[in-house]
Amino acid sequence: MNKRVLIGTLVAGALAATSLQAEDSVFVGHLADLSGPTAFVGKNYADGIRDAMSYINSHGGINGTGLEFETIDYAYKVPQAIASYKKWVSRNNMVAMQGWGTADTEALISFVAKDKVPVYSASYSGHLTDPTGKNPKTQKPAPYNFFYGASYSDGCRALVQWAAEDWKNRGGSGSPKFTHVGDNHPYPNAPKEACAEYATELGFEVMPPIVVSMKPGDFKAQCLSLKDSGSNYAYIANLGGSVVSLVKSCGTVGTDVQFMSNIWGGDKPIFEAAGAGVKDYIFPAMTPFWEDDAPGMSLVREISRESDASGNAFRSHHYMRGICSAYYMKEAMEWAKENGGITGENIKQGMYARQNWVPKGLEGVCLPATWSSEDHRGINTVNIYKGNYNGGDIKVERVTQVTLPRREDWLGY
């Protein structure tokens, strides 16, 4: 009899605990690449997400509702990403997910649309921006996919626009030559055509792309072809070690080309590793840098203390993008809570509720964003920065800000 009472109490207690938990918190899954091929930047971004979510939790959560989250290092392996996603959906009643790479985000498109779980990825692939499949080129509409930042295609278009101006300012005559440099792989290829089309529109002569492996190596041969082609502007579509090798190799060969990179290809650790080869290196960014003085940076520094009590650790701008991604989700959740409860569907509606919107406290850090049910290009503004090595004293300065038109034919492309 005693045993029965005991078991009864335990069961009742467990039930009460789970129901309490269900009321007080919502579950957010977090996929991160901490040990896989993209861990070079994946770790920084994941730290940003994780710190932001812990900070939100320790400061009142979503108006009183806690964020229960789990970070899983899926090492860029799609099957593991799917398994983790399924676990979260079926066991934790996940309402939103913070994702990472292109391969896993694309693999999950159909699942998240069916389960109505908004996914905030760090893949800025242009074809995640068409929620309805309006553009005939869209393979698969992605109604539940969001990301904070300009798409890879828009990032590249902004750089091309800058390059056109730059060519004029330098007094260049004739049509400048533009080359895409990157691996033959979906991630570097994502903006290739879109960017080449816009470059042609702006009067560039688009050269045949140069294939450079995503894995670091000796790229002198490719640099020689770049030199021989007489390219004036080269867009680097890879990331991490590959970019470092490329810049070094081209430095040795002595190419006279203006390098521009995508959002993952330009940051301080890369400049430190590449060394003297970095000269007037142009790259886009969606946030200020660690040393910059923007009103929202005080909140960023506070968030950073979640995993670094001293507050001295350097954070790259990928970390700040992680924070922005988490905070847009947070405010969409707040809207959802006031408008029928924090469910995946309401969070999605929350993303559409405001226009030109910056999360509270992050003014000057996150760029004003607008999502709509027809258009998931949250950001169409790109800040363009210039990096110089200067014998070890790395100098990064903002060159300009480009705002791209929201052209219909660019949606999902």
Place this chain on the structure above:
Amino acid sequence: MSTVSLRPCGDFRTSYAADSTIFETRFTRYLAVAGILLLCLAPLVLDAYFLTLGIQVAYLGIAALGLNILVGFTGQISLGHGAFFGFGAFASAWLHNSFGIPVFFCIPLAGYMTMVVGMIFGSPAARIKGLYLAVATLAAQFILEDFFARADWFTGGSYGASAPPVNLFGYEFTNDQSFWYIALFALVTMYLWGTNLMRTRDGRAFVAVRDHYLSAEIMGINLTKYRLLSFGVSSFYAGIGGALYGHYLGFVSAEGFTILMSIQFLAMIIIGGLGSVKGALLGTIFMVMLPEVLEGIVGLLSATSWGNSTAFTDGLAYLKEMSIGLVIILFLIFEPQGLAHRWQQIKAYWKFYPFSY
């Protein structure tokens, strides 16, 4: 009494049919049928997480069996299996998107298309072997990977291709519960077929080619034909597995089918047991479950207060990756014949209990 046993006590086989039976006793046959019937009930009890693991075991297991037929039974080597798996996924999506063929038929057709591609890349096997063949198949991996990224008309290039769900008489197998049956049906069919293949003349020829190619040739086995056939069968399996994978996800992107995937398939058959149909399945289950179990342990540790620090969880992430490598090394040292062999030993132990022999 002997029917209620997993293993016959003594050798009572008096006919060729008895010698090449799939199930050694009637009891194991009943057990297998009951097991499959139980698996049919799985969607009623298991949640999407377990189902997704089961579905992964199915599509990866089919491809792994293909590789085992090539490597384990025929003694050839392939480092391009991941790319063939990807080719199957793209081929099935392409067949449906371009010609409107129902997905149910696209899957076997994709298997045949992959078979053709596999035989083209496997043709050097007619002349070369060992390390040279390994490098030739490695080339297949890189050529196909590049092809996936370039051939917009076939794969959608960097955009990838959408692969609609399986549709049967108007019913769409979109969720895990329903797709489970497709996966189970494919798994059982392909494994039965694989087992049967090994009992046929062709299957015995494969084994003869592996065991001693000169003797096989002297016996009248056409080496070129069987080496090529083995590549064909192996790629057919990879294509079917890939097609299932594509239609399960609904979207195929070239990023996943790298050399790492090919190596993972090799790991599956080595851990499971080379030259064993059962081994291919056991190895796949092992490789699918291992990261999940390790993730579970990492999760449990990071739930503790001391285990929740960033440095600790980051460290654990690396530890997890390393332990997968460690397990593979330990298998090679202590269980070179794989899980299938260990299973035989467990059965023998219980048969002879309490005597060790």
